[in-house]
Amino acid sequence: MRARRHSLAVLVFALVAAHVPAARSQVWRTVTASRQRGAADSLRLHVYFGAGTFNIMPATEPLLYTLDLRFDANRVRPMHHYDAATNTLTIRSDSAIGHPFSLDLKRTGFNFNGPGDDRNGTDLSLGLARGVPLDLSLTLGACDATLDLSNLSVRRLHLETGASQTTMTFSAPNPVAMTSMQLDIGAAGLTVNSLGNARAANVQVSAGVGGADLDLGGTWTGTMHLVLSAALGGITLRVPQDVGIEARVAKTLGSLDAADLTERDGVYHSANWTTATRTIVIDATATLAGLEITRE
Amino acid sequence: MRAAILAGALAVATAVHAAGAQTKRAPARAPSAGDSITALVDSLGRDPNGVAIERSAVESGPRTVPAGTTVNGSIGSFHGPLDVRGTVTGNAVALGGDVVVHSGGVVRGDAIALGGHVQLDGGTVQGEMRSLSALTVGPLAKSAPRTPAQATKRSLSLAVGWYLVLAVIGLFAALFARGNLENIAERIRDDFSRCFFYGVVGQIAFLPALVVCIVALCITVIGILLIPFAIVGFVLGGAGAIALGFLAMSYMTGEAAMRWRGAVSPYTPPPVVQFLFIGLSLYFVLWMVGGLLSWAGWFGALIRLVAAMVTWVAVTVGFGATLASRGGTRAPGGRVPPPRTPPTIPDASWQTPTPVSGVAAARRPTPPPRSVQR
Helix, strand or coil: CHHHHHHHHHHHHHHHHHHCCCCCCEEEEEEEEEEECCCCCCEEEEEEECCEEEEEEECCCCEEEEEEEEEECCCECCEEEEECCCCEEEEEECCECCCCCEECCCCCCCCEECCCCCCCCEEEEEEECCCCCEEEEEEECCEEEEEECCCCCEEEEEEEECCCEEEEECCCCCCCCECEEEEEECCCEEEEECHHHHCECEEEEEECCCEEEEECCCCCCEEEEEEEEEECCEEEEEECCCEEEEEEEEEECCEEECCCEEEECCEEEECCCCCCCEEEEEEEEEECCEEEEEEC | CHHHHHHHHHHHHHHHHHHHCCCCEECCCCCCCCCCHHHHHHHHHHCCCCCCCCHHHEEEECEEECCCCEECCCEEEECCCEEECCEECCCEEEECCCEEEECCCEECCCEEEECCCEEEEECEECCEEEEECCCCCCHHHCCCCCCHHHHHHHHHHHHHHHHHHHHHHHHHHHHHCHHHHHHHHHHHHHCHHHHHHHHHHHHHHHHHHHHHHHHHHHHCCHHHHHHHHHHHHHHHHHHHHHHHHHHHHHHHHHHHHHHHCCCCCCCCCCCHHHHHHHHHHHHHHHHHHHHHCHHHCHHHHHHHHHHHHHHHHHHHHHHHHHHHCCCCCCCCCCCCCCCCCCCCCCCCHHHCCCCCCCCCCCCCCCCCCCCCCC
8 A cells, every 4th residue: 555655656746747848948149248458457347147157267368358158048148247437347147037036937837947056057258357457356156166367467356155166276476466355155165276376465264154275375475364254164274384374263163273383372373483484364263163274 | 666666667758758858959040131120220229238229320231431431320230241441439230240340440339240250350449349149139039930840840759759758657657556547537437527627627726726825834934934845746746636637538538439449348357558548649649640730830730729629628627537536546426445455265265175077976865765565
């Protein structure tokens, strides 16, 4: 009797599954845009990107920006706008047509649009001019993002991610000093390679459920101030051997894993703190989270 | 175990269906000579990545802005390249062609190519250079209409795909849910018109019932969390009932066809699978004919309409019967069918085997004849 009931349940499920047609047809569109540098002395970039693949890299041609966009017009309607007065480029590709969660009953079946649904996500590749000071504000949803900021003159950077897996690389020193760097990580992960090349005196990292892996390698001098906030997730810092470390860590059911540091009056110091030519000062808050400092 | 086998087999069935209904990637359609310039210009103005341009600025065929000349405002070509050697104070737009800005050429606005590319050949574009594969709004946003051959092929593919899926599902329903199928069919046989009525009411009441369900969950406050699951479960249940009902109706149809041919014996159990396949095939034939006549304009549409109506009636009756019989768990008359148990064997039957050759009956003792006393 039970076997029969199970069979019936499975049967009903399969019947329904068979009646759910495949997702509605895709209408792929591509947009390629670029702008000559002209008299622009800087570029502000605001990107709001939902699901798909997002890349930033240095432009190969002497252009202010290049933009390659590929999207399914049945799902998203990306737009971009450049304000010549403020040198601001805004790109939006962050909302599905209709509501972020929607059942499309217009066609023969139903189609579920979810904000994290990147099966048919948008591809956006952005090339940015070298030598032009850049203020970047990136808000990413559920996407795979690769940010190659090598050789770009990044003056400010604000990265906010939802459930995206993001890799950021500074393989060459930033031509300009970065005055502000703020990284807010949601539920996925962030990996930063050669963060030291960013030449950021102040870096703020806030990690939610996801984790952050920050490699502080690269060419930098002086003192870097790092403000870390981790909740539920974890942050790993990879610090070069020659860098002196001072860390203040407020833990609430959190942990600090730093074998190289010694505590004195609630402040952790590395052995070379007083002699190092470049140092890092860490103010960390760990709530149900772990902070790990390793030497590279 | 049965459930696992069933699940695997039905997964295959679903995969077959999914393959049949595979998503089509509609290719971007470049502007052609048949498109209306006015409609294109209008759509380009409404496209998020497009640009506004006056209709009067666009002319058919290749266009050139000669060196040393200035075009005040925008200029556009339709179905041909736009070569800029002079100065354009507005936008330079090519609909279905390339925009080429040659050395000495200046575009003070944007250079936009729809279905082409913007090429910089030593010139200057002060605005943005933009290439669009196609529009996202308006007539060109739609993919190219299907040719009659494509339409026929698509209709046939859909019909065959649905038939295969329903055949596989029907086979498993006949094997593992035969009782339910027979009860639903019996219900249809018992009162066809009432089942149809129930089916229509069920279809009309489906969404209101869902709303009532959601409201009821909201009232309980804690049930709010269950609303997404309730919606999915409700939709799944409804679709499952419709499918099961249609299979039962196919079974009925097959049985009626066989009975009409006089091929049903009252002394043998009904061949459920055979009836089911015959019924499904009859509906399939309707759709195949409709599909084959896809090229035939209104006549083909009429045949497809007939097929759709017949199928809808079958689905409605089956759905109504499924509701009335509570998924085939109740036989007509409201009685719950007795559980199927194997026939009982008398305990002592094996103890007294009977020889094949039979048992010689003993002669019954009879009293000796009386002697007559003289």
